[in-house]
Amino acid sequence: LLWILRGRTRKPGEPPLVKGWIPFVGKALDFGKDAHKFLEEHRREHGDVFTVRIAGKYMTFIMDPLLYPSIIKQGRQLDFHEFTNKVAPLTFGYPPVLRTAFPGLWEQIKRSFQLLQGDHLAPLTESMMGNLMLVFRQDHLNGESDWRRGSLYEFCCSVMFEATFLTIYGRPATGVRHGGMDRLRNDFHKFDNMFPFLIAQIPIWLLGRTLAVRQKLISYFLPQHMAQWTNTSQFIQRRAELFEQHDELKDVDKAAHHFAILWASVGNTLPATFWAAYFLVSQVEALKVVRQEIVDVLRDSGVDFSNSSDIMLSKEQLDKLVFLESAINESLRLSSASMNIRVAQEDFSLRLDSDRSVGVRKGDIIALYPQSLHLDPEVYDDPQTFRFDRFVQDGKGKTDFSKDRQKLSYFLMPFGSGSSMCPGRYFAINEIKQFVCLLLLYFDLQLEDGQNRPGLDPSRAGLGILLPSSDVRFRYRLRSV
Ligand code: HEM
Numbered sequence: 001l002l003w004i005l006r007g008r009t010r011k012p013g014e015p016p017l018v019k020g021w022i023p024f025v026g027k028a029l030d031f032g033k034d035a036h037k038f039l040e041e042h043r044r045e046h047g048d049v050f051t052v053r054i055a056g057k058y059m060t061f062i063m064d065p066l067l068y069p070s071i072i073k074q075g076r077q078l079d080f081h082e083f084t085n086k087v088a089p090l091t092f093g094y095p096p097v098l099r100t101a102f103p104g105l106w107e108q109i110k111r112s113f114q115l116l117q118g119d120h121l122a123p124l125t126e127s128m129m130g131n132l133m134l135v136f137r138q139d140h141l142n143g144e145s146d147w148r149r150g151s152l153y154e155f156c157c158s159v160m161f162e163a164t165f166l167t168i169y170g171r172p173a174t175g176v177r178h179g180g181m182d183r184l185r186n187d188f189h190k191f192d193n194m195f196p197f198l199i200a201q202i203p204i205w206l207l208g209r210t211l212a213v214r215q216k217l218i219s220y221f222l223p224q225h226m227a228q229w230t231n232t233s234q235f236i237q238r239r240a241e242l243f244e245q246h247d248e249l250k251d252v253d254k255a256a257h258h259f260a261i262l263w264a265s266v267g268n269t270l271p272a273t274f275w276a277a278y279f280l281v282s283q284v285e286a287l288k289v290v291r292q293e294i295v296d297v298l299r300d301s302g303v304d305f306s307n308s309s310d311i312m313l314s315k316e317q318l319d320k321l322v323f324l325e326s327a328i329n330e331s332l333r334l335s336s337a338s339m340n341i342r343v344a345q346e347d348f349s350l351r352l353d354s355d356r357s358v359g360v361r362k363g364d365i366i367a368l369y370p371q372s373l374h375l376d377p378e379v380y381d382d383p384q385t386f387r388f389d390r391f392v393q394d395g396k397g398k399t400d401f402s403k404d405r406q407k408l409s410y411f412l413m414p415f416g417s418g419s420s421m422c423p424g425r426y427f428a429i430n431e432i433k434q435f436v437c438l439l440l441l442y443f444d445l446q447l448e449d450g451q452n453r454p455g456l457d458p459s460r461a462g463l464g465i466l467l468p469s470s471d472v473r474f475r476y477r478l479r480s481v
Contacts, residue, residue: 008058013349013359015060016046019053035337035461036371039063043372049358055200059365060350060358065373066403067352068410071342071366072418074350078342078366081106081420091198092263093214094256101248108242109257113423115235124167124233125315125430131163132431133310134176136438141307145478149448151471152281156274160435161185164266167431169221169258170232184220187213192267196459214259221258223251236261265424271465272414273432275331278472279386280436281445282453286327286388291440293323307442307481318433326391326398328432329412332465333374334386336414339462340368369462370413378403379411414465441479448473 010017020030031038031054039061042050048064062071071078085106089096097106116124136159162181172178194210204211226232226240236258243254280287297320298305298313305311344350344364349357360366375383379401380390391398391412401411415422422428439445454468 010051011359013357014051015358016050017053017058018042018046018050032458032461034458035369036375039369039372049352051364057365058361058363059367060360061367061369062352063369063372064403065370065376065379065408065410066406068368068373068417070351070353071368072340072410074342077345077348077350079345083341083343083365084420087199087201088260090201090204091195092256092260093204093218094253094260095249102246105242105246109239112235112238112242115233115238116424116427120234121426121430122315124235124427125318125434126312127231127233128163128167128427128431129312129434131166132159132434132438133312134166135159135163136442137310138177141442141478145480147475147477149473149475152278152447152474153271153274153468153471155474156277156435157185157189157270158182160270160273160431161188161266163435164269164431165262166231168233168261168265169226169236170229173228173230184217187217188262188266191217192263193459195263195267196463199463217262218252218255218259221255221262223254226258268414268464269428269431271335271467272328272332272428273435274468275335275465276328276432276436277439278454278468279331279334280327280388280440281447281474283386283388286386287440287445290321290324290327290388290436293321294437294440297321305441305481307478311438311441313434313437315430318430321433321437322392322395322397323389324433324436325429327388328429328436329391330386330388332414333380333390333412334384335456336374336465337369337371337456337461338414338416338464340370340413340417340420342366368413368417370410371461373408373411373413376403379408443476444479446475448475 008017031052042052042061043063048067049060049062051058051060053059062068085096085098095101097109114120139159162177162185165178165181165184178184190213191210194207197207198204198210204214223240226236232240239257239261240254243249243257280290295305297317298311300320301317303311342365344360344362344366347359347361350360350366351357373379377383393400399411401408410417415425415428451472454470454472456466457469458466460466
């Protein structure tokens, strides 16, 4: 008992160990308050590699981005899925996808991710464009040409949530839009607010009404409801088919798997869309250049934009929007705080570079925290400033970033790394581009005066794109073109 309370002691060859004085909780409270600051302070004191006891777990942080490639490549002894296989079922409410209980299911789920990429991206992108246009047309492009006021985060969330939902899950049996979308989104936000606690494995019954909210969200995706939807993406159709092959899965389990995809597809995309829109609207020059780029790409393909016609932007056209892509990357750099986690499968010596290694123990977590890289002044000059063209070089996407005069293999990591990298990343970038294109083409946009740049809400640190700490008031009016 005394050993558990005191925790372990550092052995020769292991990284410096930071324990904190509260048993189990260790440094969790400090980490939760401001993870970036916490890690930077420890880096200054202990160097680029150190172990911290956080909530009873030992986490070894690798802070030097030049060491990232060797960690990402060590797949055999460092497993990602051990962590997600434990945490995701508890969070979303489905039974663990164990190989013994559901033979083949894990591999089938992994394979289904291919339906978000490659040749499948073009139809998904086309469908998203149609759905965005539908929501914009019916909710925001309805004739009035006076200035209207709104809250930017709320605006981005309502459009992106519904358009993404329609694209991934399909349309209702009758009509083109599902009823009750606002209620669904409201419940989603309630669940999302509790997401960090669920990921920290706090029992759901301690979290107020979260269980009831989750059950309501899950019930939306019961097979008898989904069977009536049309235009469902191949990705979801394939997943529904493979769940049908597993008799051991109850209907509510299948629905919980579909609900997990709802979180994956909008949980990060909504705040990411907000930050891209916010930074562009807050800088007159950036807005002008990006808007002109979109108009030029349309004109090159023979389209003269007018606000009375619907716009179609294909995957090929979106690929040409270099400044817009840079602005989105820059906003991801400033807002993302996802942690990349691997679990050590045995006691072993973790190779850091050609002449350095450290000892890690079985069950230890090895963590990369790319926010430190994203805000490193040696990599990104004036790192807190939004520069929309930071990722453009000679008219193309810039990939040449370095530290200590050495080129970095990894310089922007909002989507994770290696085998666990987000399978929806290409779709995500495309849909954010499409949203911004519509916003900039159809509207004049202004932030209302007297508002500072919103802060980053730290409650999701480590889990993805951070939400703004407050919403931003803005004005928009139909552009006269
Ligand atoms: C996993 C980020 C949008 C589907 C992840 C991970 C990150 C991430 C960091 C975990 C990877 C790791 O830990 O190494 C993001 C961001 C997005 C976004 C920043 C938007 C800006 C999407 C979209 C979809 C999606 C639109 C689907 C349509 C998934 C799935 C996983 C995942 C299914 C789990 C992969 C697995 O279990 O191996 N995402 N994501 N994501 N993402 Fe995304």
